[in-house]
Amino acid sequence: MIVVGLTGGIGSGKTTVAKQFEALGVPVYIADKEAKKLMRTSKIIKRKLIQLFGESAYIDRNLNKSFIADTIFNDATYLKRMNAIIHPKVAQHFKRWIAKQNAAYVIKEVAILFENDGYKQCDYIITVTAPKTLRIKRLLKRDDTTLEKIEAIMRNQWPDEKKVKHSHYVINNIDLAETKKQVHQINRDILKKIQ
Structure with a gap:
C-alpha cells in the first residue's frame, strides 16, 4: 500500500486538504x-x-x-x-x-511528520504551506488560544522551507479553489506514478 504523508505547520490547512483528498475517495488517517x-x-x-x-x-x-x-x-x-x-x-x-484499506494509496496526515521521523514510512510527502500571518489569523479565529501559545507551537515545528526541501509536492493553501485544483493535480500524478 502506498502511503502519502500530508503535513504542514499549525494553521496551514492540512485538515482542509485532507478533506479534499477524502472527497476524491482517498482513505485519510488523521494522526x-x-x-x-x-x-x-x-x-x-x-x-x-x-x-x-x-x-x-x-x-x-x-x-x-x-x-x-x-x-x-x-x-x-x-x-x-x-x-x-x-x-x-x-x-x-x-x-x-x-x-x-482497499485503495491505490492512503493519506496519513501528521502535523509533525518530519519532526518525529514519520516521513521515513511514507512513499510520497505533501507539505501544505500558508503565510505565517494567515496561519496565525486562522488559529486565533478557530481556537481558544493566544498569539504566545501559537508561536510556541510554531517554534517546535520545522519551518516551511525545511519541510518543502524534503517534500514531493507542495500545496500553497491561500485560496480554496486553487488548493482544490492542486489536490486534483497531485491525486492524478500519484495515481499515474503507481500504475
Whole structure:
C-alpha cells in the first residue's frame, strides 16, 4: 500500500486538504485525531500520562488539554516525553487501519511528520504551506488560544522551507479553489506514478 504523508505547520490547512483528498475517495488517517482518541481510551497511555503530568492530566476521564498545554508551554521537555508515549501507539493503530484499506494509496496526515521521523514510512510527502500571518489569523479565529501559545507551537515545528526541501509536492493553501485544483493535480500524478 502506498502511503502519502500530508503535513504542514499549525494553521496551514492540512485538515482542509485532507478533506479534499477524502472527497476524491482517498482513505485519510488523521494522526492527531486518532492520538486524541487513544489518549481517552487506552489504559496504558492514560497511566503513562498520569505518571508524566500527575493526576491533573485527566478530569472526569477526559484529557485536561489546557493543563497539559500549559505544562508543555512552560517546559518543552514534556512535549518530547509525551510524544514518546503516544507516537508508538498511534503507529501501531495506523498499521491496523491501513490493513483494512482497499485503495491505490492512503493519506496519513501528521502535523509533525518530519519532526518525529514519520516521513521515513511514507512513499510520497505533501507539505501544505500558508503565510505565517494567515496561519496565525486562522488559529486565533478557530481556537481558544493566544498569539504566545501559537508561536510556541510554531517554534517546535520545522519551518516551511525545511519541510518543502524534503517534500514531493507542495500545496500553497491561500485560496480554496486553487488548493482544490492542486489536490486534483497531485491525486492524478500519484495515481499515474503507481500504475
